[in-house]
Amino acid sequence: MHIVDRLRRPEYTGANRCLPCTVVNLLIAAVLSAAVATLIVSLGRPAFAAPAGGLVFLTATGLVYVRGYLVPGTPTLTKRYLPAPVLALFGKGPQSARPDRETESIADFDVESVLLDVGALEPCGDDLCLTTWYRDAWQDAVATVDADREALLSQLDLDAATVEFEEYGDAFQARVDETTVGTWESRAAFEADIAAASVLEDAYDDWDRLSVQQRGQVLNGLRLFLDTCPECGGTPTFGAETVQSCCHEYEVAAVTCGDCSARLFESEPV
Incomplete structure (x- = not known):
């Protein structure tokens, strides 16, 4: 033995x-x-x-x-x-190694325009940056809102009985009727979205008119521009990283907190 x-x-x-x-x-x-x-x-x-x-x-x-x-x-x-097609036969392709990235197939929904319209983003050189008022409001919300799943359901206007949560280590996603309505790579990503939803609920008149999927896209997009980690206060960095599953290696574009390594955003590089 x-x-x-x-x-x-x-x-x-x-x-x-x-x-x-x-x-x-x-x-x-x-x-x-x-x-x-x-x-x-x-x-x-x-x-x-x-x-x-x-x-x-x-x-x-x-x-x-x-x-x-x-x-x-x-x-x-x-x-x-x-080969990837062979791995896919066993459910081991890149997409099976992490939460899938289903998004609402609404071609004319422009997240960037929404964030500019609400005043969360503004041009800064050739890029976009968080506005001062949004950054301050978001940081205040991080310090005051309850970052739990009940708060998430309330802010996304979801009935707890209709939501299924799937865990993937530190990451998890919420699904309604087999449709992904939110994906969070870490606790820090979840806290960022709870705080952002609280700010937008008060500041954006059309927030209630957005579908659950659209709200998720807006919150996900905002995480790309965060300059402070909600979990440790460190500075997030953007870069390409190699992710390993049991049977596959693939690159992702990621935003990661420098001080605590919490992942705020992750997607396949374009």
């Missing part, structure tokens, strides 16, 4: 098991067992071929079960070389 414990690799088994890796290694185990059986037949011992091949296969599958792989380096090779 001590030997088995030493062989275990929890980072590649259980919930972390990579199905493509498992399938590839089981195929290798089958090939090895067939090769051993063929070799024994060629040596004139056909009666021992099936037992020997079976023993090899059972030993190999046991290693796959305990370690997650048979051939060293399989997880790395799978991430690097297995």
